[in-house]
Amino acid sequence: MDLDPIRDLIADDMKAVDACILELLSSPVVLINQLGHYIISGGGKRLRPMMVLLSAGACGYQGRHHIELAAVIEFIHTATLLHDDVVDASELRRGRETANALFGNEASVLVGDYLYSRSFERLVAIGNMRAMQILSHTTSTIAEGEVMQLINCHDADTTEARYMHVIQSKTAKLFDAASRLGPVLAELPDPAEASLAAYGMHLGTAFQLIDDVMDYSSSKEEMGKNMGDDLAEGKPTLPLIHAMRVGQPEDAAVIREAIEQGGRDHADRVLQVIESTGSIEYTRQVAEAEAHRAVESLSVLPPSPHREAMASLARFSVGRVS
Numbered sequence: 001m002d003l004d005p006i007r008d009l010i011a012d013d014m015k016a017v018d019a020c021i022l023e024l025l026s027s028p029v030v031l032i033n034q035l036g037h038y039i040i041s042g043g044g045k046r047l048r049p050m051m052v053l054l055s056a057g058a059c060g061y062q063g064r065h066h067i068e069l070a071a072v073i074e075f076i077h078t079a080t081l082l083h084d085d086v087v088d089a090s091e092l093r094r095g096r097e098t099a100n101a102l103f104g105n106e107a108s109v110l111v112g113d114y115l116y117s118r119s120f121e122r123l124v125a126i127g128n129m130r131a132m133q134i135l136s137h138t139t140s141t142i143a144e145g146e147v148m149q150l151i152n153c154h155d156a157d158t159t160e161a162r163y164m165h166v167i168q169s170k171t172a173k174l175f176d177a178a179s180r181l182g183p184v185l186a187e188l189p190d191p192a193e194a195s196l197a198a199y200g201m202h203l204g205t206a207f208q209l210i211d212d213v214m215d216y217s218s219s220k221e222e223m224g225k226n227m228g229d230d231l232a233e234g235k236p237t238l239p240l241i242h243a244m245r246v247g248q249p250e251d252a253a254v255i256r257e258a259i260e261q262g263g264r265d266h267a268d269r270v271l272q273v274i275e276s277t278g279s280i281e282y283t284r285q286v287a288e289a290e291a292h293r294a295v296e297s298l299s300v301l302p303p304s305p306h307r308e309a310m311a312s313l314a315r316f317s318v319g320r321v322s
């Protein structure tokens with residue numbers, strides 16, 4: 001699926017977001033500027049700031065704070081990427097070296113901290129207390145999700161419910177926050193905020209589940225990272241959890257050993273198992289159900305090009321693999 005029609009709809013706002021990002025990145029410390037620009041300019045779809053802009057437009061907001069909040073959302077996302085790559089010892093993201101591989105772990109962690117700090121400085125300047133509440137709670141939830149994922153690593157007994165809780169915390173929560181900022185800025189009633197939050201939560205969950213699928217069905221070039229990284233790190237993602245649940249005992253034993261030991265020694269055999277058990281298709285179906293729920297959550301809004309773009313974005317989240 002093509003994001004160009006959505007990008008065209010919000011092109012002027014996205015240019016303003018990019019300008020705001022450059023302003024927020026400015027620092028007299030040269031290394032902060034170098035590393036910050038490296039990670040911000042590293043590609044990516046900018047889905048989360050796009051969601052802020054689309055949500056604001058769909059809710060009829062007429063001010064300019066959505067520009068700044070979209071930049072803040074992108075900063076928070078970038079900070080989590082910097083920290084994630086250090087924790088995971090990742091060497092590749094979006095098809096190029098990670099910041100920690102290029103600049104070192106210490107610089108990556110500290111610049112991630114800087115991005116968080118700059119985000120909350122700008123939030124204070126905006127002065128919207130509800131937005132501050134949402135994003136402060138969001139960053140805490142993301143951190144909890146990261147810790148839960150760390151606990152689950154190499155734990156082959158991780159259940160589907162536990163795993164869904166992790167991805168809703170560490171990934172989908174920022175989508176939730178980005179979507180609910182539109183009705184907050186437009187001062188719509190609470191039900192509108194709750195519905196848009198649900199939209200973001202379902203979309204973000206679908207997006208992560210398709211990432212899980214792509215870890216086993218895409219090339220390194222398509223995925224933008226090393227294929228099988230999750231398996232190598234001992235992360236029990238949904239395709240693995242499902243395959244252990246429905247597969248034969250000997251198949252489940254292969255995946256259990258792969259999760260507990262990590263590495264790629266069992267990658268070919270694991271791929272055979274998740275394909276034979278239909279686990280990739282199962283994960284895709286769960287993702288499609290989440291995307292459908294996201295679209296349904298938009299019914300609270302009046303028809304508009306922005307609302308239709310939000311629905312298209314939900315469909316895109318599951319249309320990245322065929």
